[in-house]
Amino acid sequence: MPNPYRKHSPRRRDSRRSKNWTVHMPGLSACKNCGGVHQPHTICQQCGFYGGKLIVPQKVKKTKKDDKEEGKG
Numbered sequence: 470m471p472n473p474y475r476k477h478s479p480r481r482r483d484s485r486r487s488k489n490w491t492v493h494m495p496g497l498s499a500c501k502n503c504g505g506v507h508q509p510h511t512i513c514q515q516c517g518f519y520g521g522k523l524i525v526p527q528k529v530k531k532t533k534k535d536d537k538e539e540g541k542g
């Protein structure tokens with residue numbers, strides 16, 4: 470079995486380990502439907518669209534006016 474000829478210095482060891490230490494920032498792309506920011510190849514969190522199609526219908530927020538109108542009718 471081949472063995473290392475010498476012990477590597479701490480500097481060399483730390484230098485090797487530091488190469489794999491990187492922070493991965495997810496890419497961001499703009500939504501074609503609403504223009505919001507979302508991760509590529511994922512459903513838009515704001516409108517629920519993916520590839521120009523509605524995948525997840527978003528809940529419509531009820532306002533106080535809507536509640537009053539429903540009560541009358």
Ligand SMILES: [Zn+2]
Nearest residue numbers: 500503513516
């Ligand atoms: Zn969107």
